[in-house]
Amino acid sequence: MPGSVNTVKFTEYAPSLSADGQTLVYETDRAAGQGGWELYQADLLKNETWSLPRPLANINAYGGGKALIGGPSISYDGNTLFFFAFLEGSDAKSYGREDIYYSLREKGGWSKPINIGPVINTPDYEGFPSVSADGKRLYFMRGRFDTSSKSEYACYKIMMAERGRDGNWKRPIELPAPINLTCEKAPRIMADNRTLIFSSVRKGGKGDFDLYKSVLQDDGSWSEPVNLKFVNTKGLDQFVSIPPCGDIMYYTSDGDIYTVPVPEDLRPSRMASVQGFVTDSLNGKPVVGRVVAINDQGQRSISEMDNNASDGRYTLILETGKQYTLQITQPGYQRKIIQLPPDALASCGTFVQDIRLTPLPISSEVAAAEPPAQQATMRQIPAEPENKRAQELVPSANSGPVASPEATASVSLEPIVVTSPKTTPAITESVGSSPRINIQVGKAIVTFQAFDKQSGRTIGATFQISGKSTKRKMSVNTTPQRPAQNLTFMEPDTLFIVTTAEGHGEVSEPFWVSVEAGGDTRYEYHAYLPSALVSTLLVNVKDAEIHQAVPGLTIMLQDETTGQNRSLDYDPRSMTARTTLDPSHRYTVAVDAPGYTPYRKYLAKVLNENEVGIELPRKVQSLVALAATDKLTQKPVAATFNIVLPATMQLFKVESKTDGDEIFVFGMPGTYQIEATAPGYRPVKKEFVIGEKELKSLAFKPALEPAVTEFTFLVVDKDQRSVVPNAVIKVFDQNRNPIPVSSMSGESTVLLPDEGSFTYEASAAEYQPVTAPMERPASRLLEVGMIRQRSVPQTQTFAFVAQDAFTKKPVAARFRLNSAETNRSATITTAENPQFGTELKLKHPYLLEVESDGYEKYSAPITLDTREAEPIKPRIVLLDPLTFEVSFAILDAVTMKPVDPATFKIGETGKDLNLQSEGNSRVVRLTPGKTYNVRVGQPGYEVFERTLTFDKPTDRQDLTKSILLTLVKPAQTAVAAPVSAETKPAAAVAEADATVFENLKVGEAVRLDNVYFDQSSYILRTESYPQLDKLVKTLQVNPKLKIEIAGHTDNVGDARLNQFLSENRAKVISSYLVNHGVPETRLIWKGYGQTKPVAANDIEENKAQNRRVEFVVLEN
Structure with missing residues (x-):
């Protein structure tokens, strides 16, 4: 996504796109520190670029502005926005942790949030909703708190709720396998109402959460999920939004929103949208109603959607390549039937079809009998027919x-x-009378x-x-x-x-x-x-083997329509339970009894008389005896037995003692995994298969191995490869507690627990000691190499070289070495030589001081250790310069050619610095951190005067600066008007206005000189304000002027970073203009990076020309 949406500093998350592709809503942490996660919206502009995102104030302010608000899902008709919120410490209505809310589109934006209600929301986690295009299904994720799961991921389960005919949501259900397995999240239902894309951690993935696609089948099952390998990465991939065309995917990865083409074989069904406004044909005002789409055979309703009350807009999502008829019926208006053209939905775009409803004609007698509200909608039908693009059939x-x-x-x-x-009615009209048809x-x-x-x-x-x-x-x-x-x-x-x-x-x-x-x-x-009849239910329950009453029986009747449960009274004598049912509801009968297999029966259709006969089978009571012993001593060990049934992820725990067996009863058939654990012992696992009707008496009594391993140390001379005699080995745990070590015949052995980290120390006479972390080789033999100590000289000649810290060139300097112990001068030289050598004591502390004219004094402690006593290179001492030689190039602002100035002055207040001339450039020494006044003059050019703050340079490019001189515009002589007897001569000379840009032509680019940013940054410096104020004034005096702010860079560095830098520099200048009163509609900002140079990027002068910000005249 472009820079207007994605940011470097913040995270953009969970994008949701409307069906027409015009509205993008997403979650972001831009308000971090002020409330956390919020919702932002960006709109697609006419030039196919995204607007600057804006926060959804009514939603973000909910819960006092401190709520966690996220997971937006805009309905495909664009009229409802679903999301979730966590309102900790707020007085706003909620039913638990994260709840699902929705807002409705109004004239002024989105309404205040509305809690979706307790049928969906629970005290658990509900979040990241996704609503189907027909508005009939809501998918979301709910917390999965599985105590047996050791997953490192935050796992959820995907839920689905259906909307009833009454408009209310029904109780949600958990989607079955293969959707829900163990770790899922982020469901998104596509526009075809069948394709579900979700994130999951499962076998075959690339890592972390991957995106998968599954399709709802005609029988209600879901297809096997397909890994979307074309988009998945090793990171977190989730939250997909695909427009109805199905060719582009919006998704979240590593904190940003991306788009990627969808391969043809993985695309959902191609859908198109029909959109328009439902209005009154007489006054043009919105009319609230339900628009229904009928298939081309005229037999089945394909989609039904209510339009928006604020403006009458409706949107229907329909499959492409088919023909449809639209119907809308609203009290007080004629029913409207519109047959769409055959090619209306040939492609997957948006077909616009407005609907104008005609008020019903009504006589005065009928109008008097109708309620006042209905009278207001009854008006005379105009005689003129409406012109429509589609054929309208209007009863x-x-x-x-x-x-x-x-x-x-x-x-x-x-x-x-x-x-x-x-036939067309004939309309006749006579003078003084109304038209007659x-x-x-x-x-x-x-x-x-x-x-x-x-x-x-x-x-x-x-x-x-x-x-x-x-x-x-x-x-x-x-x-x-x-x-x-x-x-x-x-x-x-x-x-x-x-x-x-x-x-x-x-x-x-x-x-x-x-x-x-x-x-x-x-x-x-x-x-x-x-x-008008009351339905009855008779439940008959008996033991499947002896056909007698079942002891301890409970019968629960679950009303699936209302979500309420009630218990039925079971009569052991008749072995029955009776109750009455509402024929319009749906029910589930749940039967349970100790030692019996549970029974469930769903009543999909309630008849006048309903009977459920149940023969309840007893459970298979297989059992296993559990106990543990020490493998070495054969003595009993207190152990924990963890029993898992993977099919249901049920976990059971049995604690065994040392005084006998513990018995575990298998509650249902299946494959059980039992693991025995005990402190200080290695775990042992075993699998047991329990059949459907088997009765087994099993035993699991493992002999546990102590969780320790014996390791042997072999200490050798590293050079001679001989055994080191009398070596001593010590072993410590992570808390420096000693571990016992046995030594015998020159070998040392230690028993190490399987868990934990350990360190060993080896020492021997005449050898350097060795300390190292304990490894665990498969051979269980650790070889320790020791180095014999050598005699080390007490002193060593050592050399120092002084270099310029910036140029790295040698510098003549004065060296002084002071003993840190006695504070006496050990060696001193006043000769200004770049290299200095002396003899130093080993392991003796010194203070080294180095001085040189024009450089800061250097002072640092040094100690020559044994390793440095060997022949080494001289130690380099870097001296920081006090001043730097800076070269100023004076250039023509238009041609960028050198100009030899008549005057060039630079200095502090009241004091000019000495200059050196090098061709057309001027060279001067500047001190970092100081501020200088620069004045450059040359006949024919405007005087250049600026204040320059010299920062400490980071590379040699910082020592070369350019000054651009602007030609003085010649004064224009106005043509004098003819002088008559009634007029007097006027002034003939009109001076050019230097405070605005003049002679601006459409398509022309104007370079903004003297606009400065911090190095490799888009932080605007104050020296730029005069030039930008000039542009503000130009826009103010030219109200029709529209411009593009364009940022450019040279080709030095990474192209992506240059693109990012140019975009943000152009954006900052645009923000400056808007903050000074320039309407945002008159501005466009773009970054071109290094793609549009005006000179070859070969020498520094040419690169300076390419590093620029300019504006292009779009309209004037």
């Missing part, structure tokens, strides 16, 4: 209300075929059907219909054999329909029909009736 009546989840009836959203000949009146045909609300099956029913305008009363009966009946209406009317059916509750509601000009209009009325 002229509202086919009933849009059903809420609690409503007892709803209207089918299947496409309605409008069979009207393509001559139309051919058709008829309205309504199809009536009834359904059971719980099961959706067709039922027979009676429809009692009353016409409000016509006062007609009629009745229609349907049966399961003839589930649909038609009625024909010859004039528009508001119908009141009462639907009844045996065993069901009554449903009543109004229904509007209209009669259109030129043909028939067809309507479908569907009534959904709730069952």
